Amino acid sequence: MDKIELLKLINKGESSFVEFKADTPDIKAETIGEYVVCFANSKGGKILLGVEDDGTITGLKGRFSEYGKWISDAVQGWAHPNIIVDYEEVPVEEDLRVAVITVPMSVAKPYSKRKGKDAKERYYIRDVTSCRETDREELRRLFQSSGMIHFEVTPVPRSKPEDLNETLLVEYFRRVRDIGYDDKPKWLRLLIDNQILSEELGAVNCTLAGLILFGKKDRVKKLIPQSGISAVEYDSPDADVAGRFRKEINGPLISLRENSGVIAEEGIIDQAVNFVLRVRSKEKIEGTRRVTEYAYPPEVLREAIVNAVAHRDYTIGGTNIGLWLYPDRFEIDSPGNLPNTITIERMKSGARYHRNQTIVDYLRDMNFIEGSGRGVSRKIIRGMIEHNGKEPDFELRGEALRVTLYA
Template sequence: MRINELYSDILMENTQYEFKAVLNQDNPIKWAKTIVAFANGDGGYIFVGVSNERDAFGLSLEEVDKTKNLVAVENDRHIFPHAKISYLLRSVDDNADHFVLGIRVYPAESVVRYREGDFNETVYVKGDGNSTPATPEDIISLSKRKFGVDNETTEKMYSADQWTDYIDLCKTYRSDGAEPGIKELQNEEIVSKDGFVKSGFLMFKDDYNGDDSLICCRLWRGKNKTGIVLDTLKVKGPISKGLKSAIAFIERNTKTGWKKTPAGGREEVLSYPREAIREALVNAFAHRDYSINGTQIDVDIYLDRIDIVSPGSWLLPKDYNEYPAGSIPSIRRNTIIAACFDVANLMERGGTGFQTMIESYKDVPEDKQPCVMIYPGFLDLRLYDKLYETTDDFKEMTDAELVLHLLEDGPKSASELQSATTYGSRSRFLEEVINPLIKDEKIYREGGIKSPKSVYKIKK
């Protein structure tokens, strides 16, 4: 029997129909990618029990049940978000012993991926009789209909007293210093007309504590991660808290210099312009892929640069270096989170954030301009220290400078200070680092010289 004798309008494989003799359980990607591709398109049918030559020989009822179970398991374990599927049967013989199983895949509201492990995801699209990995251009096209992980309407009603941290963020950065009203949040579709918040806005709620909001900050002594960590910060909570904490961490661990003005005065020069830091962090929070479990935003401060690494693939059709400086198109992975930053005056719909960073670095050489490095599943936005190597004051810290830096955060014991240095001998550390600092009246000891509770403090 031919397939068109069962379904008169089906003549051959195309973008809506595909034939499979059986579904191989040992190599499920061969047919699961078709489910993903149909879900990413207009939907379609996989007919199992049909040869490539359109002969419909069918499956036994036992084989039908095993096939449906195999599809359900694969959909549950490897297809995200899960594809919506239904089944239909047509008998191929008079005794109804064998059936063609039709697997109907419905079009998805968001981009569907086939996942093999946490960091190996592939988007497939349907061609004429085949399913192929999506190109960056395909993904951008699919993203036009992707609402993102943050656009679902929840059952939580908006109440300003539960979003105080976000409101404080708005007051800090809005030019009018005003609190956003419910009407404004509704106009931006952050809150529904009935007052229910979107899932992305929940990530700004005061008591939010999801693992997906984690941001990890580290200060390294040298130019790579093989050096000593001088300071660390981990923040998990509302996005607004993570943003403010990361900005504060960078500001306390980077330098301020001065340059003469034409009028003879002094002008402050920062290692990293405030607007560049702010834009880089907002970009990381707004565009990271929150669907990748077990990841976080990483902020690493090195001697000469800051790397801000966020999970999520590069969605644009061209490589970063193929776009003119400051003209990278804006594609929003998380529409509601980005809208929340819009309302707080921290992000513009025109995608001018990177241009702002470029402008703040216009007085430095081209090789020190902000840049994006693309890795599989991650983006690294790099900012260079504008003060590094411009004067002798900004060379790598000596052990004495390191001790003073550590004590700026509060009193510490000799053992705590020594552990951050290269000294293995306590006596040499005290003799060569601590005692000279005491003699120069830069620090002092509180407590007896042999007391285990004694600590060192900066002398004001």
């Protein structure tokens, strides 16, 4: 970084990616470690040492003979696991230098601040222009994004085996596993062994995955209120205009079918697909045949909705998946950032990530998800290009991944 680049950066002020720190005696090694951990747990960033909060450049004060070594020792001593940062000193004027510490967007989250192997670990994240300690839910999301814990197999408090739809479960194990219903004790053990039920809390509870996949509609809505889809139809392409029709879609992911294969009760996936198809399709006569024209191919819609429910971050409470249907486009927002190492470009090119591996496994068993994991590239992108020549958009919007299909 040269002087001009540094001055431009300072002129923009502090942000989610830039922190100013004056080189004063209260800036200790622990302080540096805390801010490095904060940026590493977020999306990376830069610490400018020698700059006041208001952007005034006061420079390094010569407190250390080698600032680079002091920074390196501070990071190694306080950040866990180890983070490699980039350090450089940028001269602004004669005898006026600013240290630039660049923290990469790291892949071994979550990082903690601690001094010594046996010390208490503290976790920090970037919050707009400051660093703060994580709360319990944020820490759980950090651990889940790292793959160190799988939230979908944790027990749901106050749930019980009777909250599951036994007909759905019997159908799944009969059709997919070729296992019939026997006696109740063996059946409970089967569900525990397959992570549909859990004994972790000293009683038998449903796991989050078990309830979301096979739960009774009213119990899923009550015990996991963030598991639904809020679907809204608009008359105008303007997102600020009130929607014409709104539907709250709740219940298990899986539809209940009769022996003939006819759907007796729609699950969330089929409800969401049919919400769009009923509104954005029309029939016409070709010769002697009645043909249905779809604004969005059913298989593309299904893939986009399945991805949203399979990969959303269920640790984020208070928000459903959002399905927005405009005259010119279809948008679906799935809560949760992309997991470590995954970018939108990697996802579009076929890189696989499974935030909720157990849910994905069951959906794959029932042919909702293909084994190759290339549904985004093969079904969504290729499907829309073949349908109308318009490539879908994928973007991160805050704490959600948005997929947009164009009519």
